[in-house]
Amino acid sequence: xxxxxxxxxxxxxxxxxxxxxxxxxxxxxxxxxxxxxxxxxxxxxxxxxxxxxxxxxxxxxxxxxxxxxxxxxxxxxxxxxxxxxxxxxxxxxxxxxxxxxxxxxxxxxxxxxxxxxxxxxxxxxxxxxxxxxxxxxxxxxxxxxxxxxxxxxxxxxxxxxxxxxxxxxxxxxxxxxxxxxxxx
Amino acid sequence: xxxxxxxxxxxxxxxxxxxxxxxxxxxxxxxxxxxxxxxxxxxxxxxxxxxxxxxxxxxxxxxxxxxxxxxxxxxxxxxxxxxxxxxxxxxxxxxxxxxxxxxxxxxxxxxxxxxxxxxxxxxxxxxxxxxxxxxxxxxxxxxxxxxxxxxxxxxxxxxxxxxxxxxxxxxxxxxxxxx
Amino acid sequence: xxxxxxxxxxxxxxxxxxxxxxxxxxxxxxxxxxxxxxxxxxxxxxxxxxxxxxxxxxxxxxxxxxxxxxxxxxxxxxxxxxxxxxxxxxxxxxxxxxxxxxxxxxxxxxxxxxxxxxxxxxxxxxxxxxxxxxxxxxxxxxxxxxxxxxxxxxxxxxxxxxxxxxxxxxxxxxxxxxxxxxxxxxxxxxxxxxxxxxxxxxxxxxxxxxxxxxxxxxxxxxxxxxxxxxxxxxxxxxxxxxxxxxxxxxxxxxxxxxxxxxxxxxxxxxxxxxxxxxxxxxxxxxxxxxxxxxxxxxxxxxxxxxxxxxxxxxxxxxxxxxxxxxxxxxxxxxxxxxxxxxxxxxxxxxxxxxxxxxxxxxxxxxxxxxxxxxxxxxxxxxxxxxxxxxxxxxxxxxxxxxxxxx
Numbered sequence: 108x109x110x111x112x113x114x115x116x117x118x119x120x121x122x123x124x125x126x127x128x129x130x131x132x133x134x135x136x137x138x139x140x141x142x143x144x145x146x147x148x149x150x151x152x153x154x155x156x157x158x159x160x161x162x163x164x165x166x167x168x169x170x171x172x173x174x175x176x177x178x179x180x181x182x183x184x185x186x187x188x189x190x191x192x193x194x195x196x197x198x199x200x201x202x203x204x205x206x207x208x209x210x211x212x213x214x215x216x217x218x219x220x221x222x223x224x225x226x227x228x229x230x231x232x233x234x235x236x237x238x239x240x241x242x243x244x245x246x247x248x249x250x251x252x253x254x255x256x257x258x259x260x261x262x263x264x265x266x267x268x269x270x271x272x273x274x275x276x277x278x279x280x281x282x283x284x285x286x287x288x289x290x291x
Numbered sequence: 292x293x294x295x296x297x298x299x300x301x302x303x304x305x306x307x308x309x310x311x312x313x314x315x316x317x318x319x320x321x322x323x324x325x326x327x328x329x330x331x332x333x334x335x336x337x338x339x340x341x342x343x344x345x346x347x348x349x350x351x352x353x354x355x356x357x358x359x360x361x362x363x364x365x366x367x368x369x370x371x372x373x374x375x376x377x378x379x380x381x382x383x384x385x386x387x388x389x390x391x392x393x394x395x396x397x398x399x400x401x402x403x404x405x406x407x408x409x410x411x412x413x414x415x416x417x418x419x420x421x422x423x424x425x426x427x428x429x430x431x432x433x434x435x436x437x438x439x440x441x442x443x444x445x446x447x448x449x450x451x452x453x454x455x456x457x458x459x460x461x462x463x464x465x466x467x468x469x470x
Numbered sequence: 471x472x473x474x475x476x477x478x479x480x481x482x483x484x485x486x487x488x489x490x491x492x493x494x495x496x497x498x499x500x501x502x503x504x505x506x507x508x509x510x511x512x513x514x515x516x517x518x519x520x521x522x523x524x525x526x527x528x529x530x531x532x533x534x535x536x537x538x539x540x541x542x543x544x545x546x547x548x549x550x551x552x553x554x555x556x557x558x559x560x561x562x563x564x565x566x567x568x569x570x571x572x573x574x575x576x577x578x579x580x581x582x583x584x585x586x587x588x589x590x591x592x593x594x595x596x597x598x599x600x601x602x603x604x605x606x607x608x609x610x611x612x613x614x615x616x617x618x619x620x621x622x623x624x625x626x627x628x629x630x631x632x633x634x635x636x637x638x639x640x641x642x643x644x645x646x647x648x649x650x651x652x653x654x655x656x657x658x659x660x661x662x663x664x665x666x667x668x669x670x671x672x673x674x675x676x677x678x679x680x681x682x683x684x685x686x687x688x689x690x691x692x693x694x695x696x697x698x699x700x701x702x703x704x705x706x707x708x709x710x711x712x713x714x715x716x717x718x719x720x721x722x723x724x725x726x727x728x729x730x731x732x733x734x735x736x737x738x739x740x741x742x743x744x745x746x747x748x749x750x751x752x753x754x755x756x757x758x759x760x761x762x763x764x765x766x767x768x769x770x771x772x773x774x775x776x777x778x779x780x781x782x783x784x785x786x787x788x789x790x791x792x793x794x795x796x797x798x799x800x801x802x803x804x805x806x807x808x809x810x811x812x813x814x815x816x817x818x819x820x821x822x823x824x825x826x827x828x829x830x831x832x833x834x835x836x837x838x839x840x841x842x843x844x845x846x847x848x849x850x851x852x853x854x855x856x857x858x859x860x861x862x863x864x865x866x867x868x869x870x871x872x873x874x875x876x
Contacts, residue, residue, distance in 0.1 A: 151497060153504050153526050154872050155551035155633055158595070162621075165614035180499040195875075197431045198504060198525040201496055227544060230529035231438055231447050232430060251632050321567055321809045349694045353810075353821055355836040369823070371810060371838075375694070375710050382810065403697030406846045414531075429524035429875055438532060445529070445536050 139269035142186075142212075144174040146261070146268065149185035151205065153192030156219035159251040160191050168254040173261055182208040187264060188241075193221035194234045206241045207290055211276045214267065216260050217243045220250045242284050297346070297377040299324045305346065309339060316384070323371075325382040330394045333370070333385050337400045340372055340381070348372040348381065354397065354407035356415045360441050364388040366417060370397070387417065396422040414439035489517060492857075496525045502599060503871025505845075507860075514856045519849040523842075527875040534835040538800030539565055540639060542835070547633040549837060550873045553592035553816040555584045555624070555636045560813035563718050564822040565639045568809045569802075573771045576764040577641045578720040579757045583654070584627075584636055585719070585813075586750040586757075590661075591620050592816030593701075593743040596868040600740060601672060603865040604681045609668050616664055619657045626650035640777035641770025658755060669744055679737060686851045686863025687735035696847040699840050700818025701742045702867060706734030712814040723760070726753050736866040776802050800830035817841055817868055841873040
């Protein structure tokens with residue numbers, strides 16, 4: 108039996124009042140914790156980063172540990188849009204349509220150099236970064252990024268999800284951001 | 292029928308016997324027999340090669356175009372055909388002029404030429420007469436230019452976030468440097 | 471058309487003649503890559519399929535006209551990204567053919583090992599994802615564990631897992647570390663057992679055979695006319711393998727069989743790929759035996775004009791400094807000329823048609839991409855089939871979007 112299992116740490120509980128048989132904390136902390144551990148991703152895999160995503164979903168790196176076991180290919184049921192791979196200008200309207208169909212709350216993670224900024228393809232047919240058409244929350248650089256990096260990106264999205272206000276969609280900054288992209 | 296090994300002389304002789312002396316620029320770069328023909332004969336030659344019982348060029352390996360802006364005949368279509376039973380490759384070239392350059396389609400001989408010709412049209416603007424569905428295949432449908440031609444740049448001209456000083460180019464007036 | 475249980479009821483008129491148009495893609499869980507099919511359906515049967523590609527067109531050929539020869543290798547990685555090393559080696563062998571570089575035997579055997587590992591990796595992805603499409607997820611998990619081991623071997627050699635940029639024109643960039651050979655031995659010892667388990671899950675599985683046998687078949691004549699190559703062509707019965715017909719990189723010294731199928735349907739394609747994995751394992755073992763007989767430590771050809779000299783020499787030796795400068799600036803003496811060279815990729819004949827004008831970048835580089843060529847036949851293969859059969863056919867053809875659009 109291995110005695111070096113001490114790398115595994117227990118997540119810290121949010122600030123609250125503990126008593127015999129109960130734990131009281133704020134609603135937003137509990138809801139944030141519930142939300143961040145059950146993100147349903149939409150894998151928008153176009154090219155090589157998609158294969159690294161398949162390796163991340165497989166047993167060695169296992170994205171399902173973090174609550175993202177159930178992939179949703181329907182935008183209506185997904186929380187996180189993971190754009191993995193090069194987005195060409197022909198694909199841009201399709202990506203925007205998928206993003207618009209997602210219901211709030213929604214987050215976007217750009218995996219790979221091509222999705223973040225066009226990557227090595229500085230050509231006439233490649234969109235130089237998906238943030239030209241949709242707002243992006245987390246960028247994961249790499250070509251392709253290692254599965255550990257993709258998981259790290261997901262953990263950063265979890266930080267955002269845990270701390271986000273429940274009515275973000277009504278805040279003026281968010282509305283201004285979407286308006287700048289022409290998304291209603 | 293016993294197996295005979297095809298040699299380049301045999302293939303050339305058979306072609307010249309059937310089509311006359313229309314083959315020019317015959318050479319053999321890196322082991323592949325190459326010849327230039329005219330555009331009115333190319334489809335007959337391809338059909339002949341495909342149906343011949345001994346030559347049996349069953350596969351059109353590749354069809355592409357090359358742009359030579361400094362020549363009179365600016366476009367060159369290159370056909371690579373392959374005879375699997377004889378282990379023999381042949382390259383045929385056709386020089387075209389005019390804008391847009393026109394050439395008959397090879398889809399009547401080889402079904403694989405369908406998308407290859409669409410790709411060549413998409414990149415170079417070569418019109419293949421008689422093609423069932425000649426429209427763009429890889430680029431966006433409403434593109435008006437033919438991007439692989441030498442006069443078109445690689446990068447997207449409408450970008451405003453690149454600092455051209457770093458690339459040794461004239462600064463783009465739309466770019467506002469941070470430093 | 472009458473309903474069999476209510477024979478006295480007859481349906482006629484518009485109801486039986488209506489067709490549906492459904493759109494599959496470009497984002498769809500069953501299409502592995504971005505391509506779109508607009509299908510006319512009569513109930514569940516497909517009448518026609520209109521395919522649209524180009525959703526990931528990255529303009530490789532245009533980019534290649536603006537990059538020096540060694541900077542094109544990372545571009546070739548991204549063609550068939552499931553087996554990137556084969557594309558790299560194909561490019562290197564093309565440039566070596568143009569420049570007339572001869573490699574030492576040990577380098578060629580090392581290249582054969584890399585290419586066969588890449589072929590195993592590609593076929594593992596294709597077959598396991600075909601299993602996922604028929605509903606069998608377990609095979610995918612087993613097989614991706616083994617793919618991780620192949621990734622670790624590549625990572626030891628070149629530093630990268632998927633898009634490897636392995637090798638240089640003239641050989642490899644550094645000698646393979648001992649750990650990579652140890653990992654390779656461990657892989658060869660452990661992989662056959664896992665692959666046998668994978669085969670046991672599928673080969674005689676009643677459900678899998680009913681989903682795939684007789685589905686999406688194409689005859690050998692039509693396949694040749696459509697320019698099929700690789701496992702898709704071999705499943706129809708034509709034994710065309712570039713490693714056997716136009717051997718490159720010393721393949722003529724290896725003893726391997728080329729598996730062929732009979733009916734050209736999905737089940738045959740699956741079996742042909744499985745058998746090719748076994749043949750690749752045997753080729754790797756033969757290559758390791760041959761390497762043991764060659765002088766150790768040789769990992770590149772002696773071509774200082776094309777291959778970067780070691781860094782220590784650059785600091786002390788004048789010629790090495792000049793060669794280093796010229797190669798990095800892209801001023802390598804590539805002769806003028808045109809060459810067509812092809813390698814046996816995971817999907818078939820991956821060809822490189824290179825026209826060089828003696829300058830630092832190619833004048834024209836055209837990739838003969840097998841996926842692009844055989845995907846045209848998809849409509850013919852699925853006409854009259856059910857929709858679920860079309861999905862399984864699509865999956866068995868191993869369409870990689872990077873190679874399709876290029």
